[in-house]
Amino acid sequence: MEDEGGSLPGKSDFSAWYNDILWRAEIMDVRYPVKGIYVWYPHGFALRRHVYQRLRDLLDEADHQETLFPLLIPKHEFMKEAEHIKGFEEEVYWVTHGGTSELDVPLALRPTSETAIYPMYALWIRSHADLPLKLYQVVNTFRYETKHTRPLIRLREITSFKEAHTVHATWEDAERQVEEAVALYRSFYEQLCVPIIISRRPDWDKFPGADYTIAADAVMPDGRTLQIGTVHHLGDHFSKTFDITYEDASGEQQCAHQTCYGISERSIAAVVSVHGDDRGLVLPPSVAPVQIVIVPIIVGKREDEVLAHAAALEQELGAAGYRTKVDSRALRPGAKYYYWEMRGVPLRLEVGPRDIDAGTVMAVNRLGDKSAVDRAAIVEEVAAQLEQFRDRLRARAEAELAHKITLASSMEEIPGSVREGVAIVNWCGSEDCAGQIEKATGAALLGSEVRSQYVDPDGGPCVACRKAGRPALVGRSY
């Protein structure tokens, strides 16, 4: 399949690096002949599968149920919620024909599924005993993006949209669900070792039809932010429109309150970008398609012995639950090292005659730490090594983020801050001041109520108008 030939551009040229690593590490093939639509390579798809399994596990543990709604939404349902339409109408694909005959009801390819799901919720929900209802699905969605498309980041077909849609009795219950979702997303990104900044999107930037939106942003190597999760409190906007009501304990019909929250394959873009290096991917063990690669070092006449030894190792580690692979291809060991480093395998084990004689295995992790470990205790050794590797990866990413966040106490400081990262500024909350900040600095006001260990929640004078302000996130976003 695809393989190296030349090498990866340095990560300091992030844009070139990103474009290259996607095919060199066999994540996505961008050569599909439709703009903004790309193909998953098997290795990328395996990574996707493990990432989404982490997400499914978290949701399932938190009493969500997986479901599946149709891709096609009839126009009259789609057009019901006014604000929602306004937010999406410019980017909806319409199916207008069946064969050569024009459809009497045009069908939208879902840009998101509220209007597919909520008419059914209206049928399903009768009583307070049906609440809360917490469903999710992982589906593709379509948006006719007019801006520059980019694999995994800005797509016309989002192939991997995990969207949860919950229904609650009261606004406060829904608010609690928003917080549960934020906590879920936090622990999801913790498993990916990707540090995030949580903030509340300004009103003009919230989800169309929501009361408010909480977002998770990652900071990419070039300092731009990537929105990698959103949680929306929908209030009763959609339930009023779609007539989602329930009978309360006293027999009264009440309007339900809703939330929805989503994560897309941008989560994978973040894993790739935050951890990768000049040699390729660096994957957290929790989602690496291959967690351990065993490279047999075949020298002279001991080939069969070495291969048998490698197979026994694979068997033992596989039985212990690790995704393990022996690379017995007819290549030089060095070529295999480069190959698996490009694909981000967390731990490499090398076994050759010397190791067999010494009763050891050479263990080298993807950050370059090398040690000889006891063959007899291999399962425990591997567990410890992977855990340590994950911790280092997380610490490295945290340090990188801490380095990219700077506090700016005046307008003049912001351009410097956002050149290679994000700025935290005090902001009074007015759209006017946000506009001034954006105009003067070329960066956007992304969120308020910033939740990050690097940000002091106490405020100060607004950088624009000097009235009382609170910390807000300013940066250039993807």
Place this chain on the structure above:
RNA sequence: GGGGCAGUAGGGUAGCCUGGUCCAUCCUAGAGCGUUUGGGACGCUUUGACGGCAGUUCGAAUCUGCCCUGCCCCA
């Protein structure tokens, strides 16, 4: 949204300005055979390309137009 630049084998390139000597260069990858294997092995043999459509021309990878696709910069 505005403005650039580009598209040549699977990937990367030379050729384009100044049309013919290009049945298209080189690197890499792929296939076959052999010798190798503790950080990208080597030898021999071999497959494979001018984004699409139209136009100009005796003749187009090269010039013109449109379309598609991609990248960069600015908003």
